[in-house]
Amino acid sequence: MNARVAAPRYSRMKYRTDATAAALTATLGLAAASWVVAIRQMNGTMDMGVATRLGSFASFVALWVPMMAAMMLPGAVPAVLRRAHVSVRAVPLFVGFYLAVWTLVGVAVYALYRPHGSFAAGAVVIVAGVYEFTPLKQHFRRRCRESINSGFELGFCCVGSCIGLMLMQVALGVMSVTWMCAIAILVLVQKLVPAKAAIDAPIAFAIVGFGMLIVIAPSSLPGLTSTM
DSSP states (O other): OOHHHHHHHHHHHHHHHHHHHHHHHHHHHHHHHHHHHHHHHHHHSOOOGGOOOOOHHHHHHHHHHHHHHHHHHHHHHHHHHHHHEEEEEEGHHHHHEEEEEEEHHHHHHHHHHOOHHHHHHHHHHHHHHHHHHHHHHHHHHHHTTTOOOOOOHHHHHHHHHHHHHHHHHHHHHHHHHHHHHHHHHHHHHHHHHHHOOHHHHHHHHHHHHHHHHHHHOOGGOOOGSSOO
């Protein structure tokens, strides 16, 4: 009797383990492939810092989607694995809706973005740093770490949590591999590490200070100008 009971339990545990491994491998594999695609595309474009032009809508979306997959999927792994425990077949749809939300953000960026100067870039960075202190930011960051069954909802919460950091990248150099890597690290840390004032406050102050430096002494940051 015990053996008969244990066998189904073992099968369920093995299924969950296999599902978790498959979801983890697929998610991180997609993120890694997206990094390769995004970096190759960025290296083929003209990074002009704050004066960067986005080009055609099709070419921008073709860059934005793998860029978001590369930057956001690693931090979404815990949510993807929770979804895999429920239904591994639902994982592709979950990830698809998650990236669809970030694609919509890209459409908005394309519609609103204009080449700008260092003062505007610095102002955006300051606002991004201030946003890090707000209850709204903390609310969405907390929601990103909770159990969410909808990829669309996770994407919405993730946008609410990361929008300040993403606007930083857009303002400083949307085609810059350097800024992409820097922002991706911040996003990943904030998604995987619980909020702690001792860590978060210095980062937020540093972002505000960085924005002020851009406004006051833009020439001290050559990365804001064209690298071509």
